[in-house]
Amino acid sequence: MTPDRYRLIGSTASPYALKLRALLRYRRIPHDWVIMTRALRAATAHVRPMLIPVLQFPDGRYQGETTALAHVLESLHAGRGVIPDDPALAFVCDLLEDMADEWAVKALFLYRWWDTEDQAYVSRWAAEEWSVSEAPPGSAEEIDSFRQRQVSRMTILGATEANRPLIEESYRRMLDAFEPHVGMRRYLFGSRPSLADFAWYGQLSELATDPTPMRILRERAPMLDHWVRRLDDASGVDGDWDTLEAALAGAAGRLLELVGELYLPFLVANAQAWFEGAPQLRLSVWGLDCTLTPFRFQVKCLERLRERYAALDAGTRARLDPVLADAGCLATLAPPEAG
Ligand SMILES: N[C@@H](CCC(=O)N[C@@H](CS)C(=O)NCC(=O)O)C(=O)O
Numbered sequence: 337m338t339p340d341r342y343r344l345i346g347s348t349a350s351p352y353a354l355k356l357r358a359l360l361r362y363r364r365i366p367h368d369w370v371i372m373t374r375a376l377r378a379a380t381a382h383v384r385p386m387l388i389p390v391l392q393f394p395d396g397r398y399q400g401e402t403t404a405l406a407h408v409l410e411s412l413h414a415g416r417g418v419i420p421d422d423p424a425l426a427f428v429c430d431l432l433e434d435m436a437d438e439w440a441v442k443a444l445f446l447y448r449w450w451d452t453e454d455q456a457y458v459s460r461w462a463a464e465e466w467s468v469s470e471a472p473p474g475s476a477e478e479i480d481s482f483r484q485r486q487v488s489r490m491t492i493l494g495a496t497e498a499n500r501p502l503i504e505e506s507y508r509r510m511l512d513a514f515e516p517h518v519g520m521r522r523y524l525f526g527s528r529p530s531l532a533d534f535a536w537y538g539q540l541s542e543l544a545t546d547p548t549p550m551r552i553l554r555e556r557a558p559m560l561d562h563w564v565r566r567l568d569d570a571s572g573v574d575g576d577w578d579t580l581e582a583a584l585a586g587a588a589g590r591l592l593e594l595v596g597e598l599y600l601p602f603l604v605a606n607a608q609a610w611f612e613g614a615p616q617l618r619l620s621v622w623g624l625d626c627t628l629t630p631f632r633f634q635v636k637c638l639e640r641l642r643e644r645y646a647a648l649d650a651g652t653r654a655r656l657d658p659v660l661a662d663a664g665c666l667a668t669l670a671p672p673e674a675g
Pocket residue numbers: 349350351352353386387388389400401402403437
């Protein structure tokens with residue numbers, strides 16, 4: 337590795353790895369893309385959490401977690417940033433990034449492991465890149481180990497018959513939020529892509545590849561399908577940020593409604609169940625019920641969003657609060673008034 341280059345260690349089957357790769361390309365940050373082989377898994381075994389992707393910095397150290405990495409890169413490299421300058425837009429960007437990373441992935445996981453056609457397609461693909469057993473990469477044994485490993489995780493990750501109607505409905509609504517608003521130079525917050533665009537790109541690019549969600553995407557949101565393909569390499573895109581009003585008139589506004597209707601209620605129910613020590617959280621949205629296992633990481637997501645909201649200055653809040661209230665987000669993000 338030359339001293340000025342990063343090394344992104346991932347898999348083409350990981351939505352988070354593709355998120356960070358597209359971000360690095362857009363930002364024109366010199367990097368090499370490598371697959372997480374068994375040898376690299378061993379070399380990065382000390383990195384916590386043990387997840388894909390891992391970024392190796394030019395000084396040799398490794399770090400994971402794409403949201404944290406995007407913010408570190410923002411502070412290290414000037415120009416072509418992915419966080420909007422307007423703190424109000426930056427906050428909405430945070431909310432939308434979070435929903436892509438923590439909820440859209442539920443649709444991806446469910447479709448990947450529900451149907452045997454998707455299972456076969458993805459386990460053959462991932463078994464080449466993502467060694468989970470001692471069997472040779474790509475071998476029939478490794479393919480079957482990967483499939484069994486993922487299927488065994490379905491219940492804990494909420495991919496159940498009972499949850500399917502809500503998760504699938506949320507996929508359709510996410511596609512509908514984007515479709516009328518995407519275009520050659522249209523991103524969530526202007527004519528340049530943001531961190532939220534890259535998070536959605538990561539999830540949607542996998543959904544646009546796996547057989548069942550790919551068919552739904554092409555049928556329901558054909559322009560989004562093209563938009564996703566283009567965002568893979570936006571190194572030639574130069575654009576500007578929108579105003580808050582202009583951004584909310586597009587897909588960002590529609591997705592923010594989904595944050596209020598679905599994503600924040602999910603985070604609140606998750607945190608409540610976590611602190612009560614309850615084994616499951618229950619969620620009812622659009623008349624559809626869902627039962628999920630609470631996760632500590634998603635408790636932290638809610639805490640982080642609340643901290644970021646609390647750190648906004650009074651002028652930003654005055655512009656943002658009516659928007660957050662309309663979308664049903666404000667009561668969850670703002671602490672109750674004292675007195
Ligand atoms: N929040 C993490 C999520 C990363 C993540 O969940 N990666 C998955 C692959 S898509 C993973 O490594 N799962 C563990 C495994 O399957 O071994 C990020 O943004 O980097």
